[in-house]
Amino acid sequence: MLEPQPVIGFYSDWDAGTVWKSRIEQDLPQFHFDLLNEVEDKSTVRYALVWNPPAGFLKGFVNLQAIFVLGAGVDSLLKDLELPRVPIVRLSDAGMAQQMAHYVIYGVLHFQRRFEEYRQLQAKRRWEPIEDVEAIQQFSVGVMGLGAIGSVVARQLAQIGFPVLGWSASPKTINGVRTFNDETSLSAVLSESRVVVNLLPLTDKTERLINKKFFRRMSAGSFLINIGRGQHVSDKDVLEALDEGLIAGAMLDVFDPEPLSPQSPLWNHPNVIITPHVSGLTVPQAALDQIIENIKRMETGVAPHLTVDLNRGY
Numbered sequence: 001m002l003e004p005q006p007v008i009g010f011y012s013d014w015d016a017g018t019v020w021k022s023r024i025e026q027d028l029p030q031f032h033f034d035l036l037n038e039v040e041d042k043s044t045v046r047y048a049l050v051w052n053p054p055a056g057f058l059k060g061f062v063n064l065q066a067i068f069v070l071g072a073g074v075d076s077l078l079k080d081l082e083l084p085r086v087p088i089v090r091l092s093d094a095g096m097a098q099q100m101a102h103y104v105i106y107g108v109l110h111f112q113r114r115f116e117e118y119r120q121l122q123a124k125r126r127w128e129p130i131e132d133v134e135a136i137q138q139f140s141v142g143v144m145g146l147g148a149i150g151s152v153v154a155r156q157l158a159q160i161g162f163p164v165l166g167w168s169a170s171p172k173t174i175n176g177v178r179t180f181n182d183e184t185s186l187s188a189v190l191s192e193s194r195v196v197v198n199l200l201p202l203t204d205k206t207e208r209l210i211n212k213k214f215f216r217r218m219s220a221g222s223f224l225i226n227i228g229r230g231q232h233v234s235d236k237d238v239l240e241a242l243d244e245g246l247i248a249g250a251m252l253d254v255f256d257p258e259p260l261s262p263q264s265p266l267w268n269h270p271n272v273i274i275t276p277h278v279s280g281l282t283v284p285q286a287a288l289d290q291i292i293e294n295i296k297r298m299e300t301g302v303a304p305h306l307t308v309d310l311n312r313g314y
């Protein structure tokens, strides 16, 4: 009997898979591309490309050789206790870093040039130049997380002229950025930064790291930009920190849970900017370059690049 053609399966809660299908069929013609929730025989699926599958969704795929995550963060997948025990491969940048750097630059300039206040003055039809704008050379930005995305964000902020302090779990060297990597130096980074940008991976160690204690370590009147995960932060603590003046404003792209509830008081807080998890979207062609290369490696018995370390959690 003829062996059935092996399948590369796809599941995403926001993408129908059209671009992925045509590129995979062109570059890996030995495979058939199928949507994971439509595939007839689960045992034919060799590689799964997924974003946000429901818990337990991948359990019946008994011949999987690897799971490719279509984003940077793998936290939600790792929570699935029934996940097949195969290598999990994540993306590195895949077009997200540049978009996220732009998002952060916009936010940092918004706070440094006091655009929030101009918006309020405009609503009152008032022509009032604000005199005391802090010089860019004094407006330090702390970037938490210096992986494939954080390092690009830190470098680009430094290129514009902001002093940048980078913090990460392991030592990193980035041109023009002062880098730190231990718990003691975290206080120095937080107290020196006018804006703290969160780009850490979500792990047991970083969950709710940004809490009241964290805000107290930040310099009074500074700002938070969160483009990591909602679970890094406590919304209640953000609101209290704003109301007690521990921080002056926040730009938030991620929430726990998502979508942010219409009832959340964050929506109409005057010093909060909210976006719906859009700071960096995976660029399919860039992601496909990495995934196709990794599948080709695995097909010749070579380990894929960027396998998730389950102990580390990213």
Ligand code: GLV
Binding pocket: 070, 071, 072, 073, 074
């Ligand atoms: C998006 O949040 C991602 O992790 O890629």
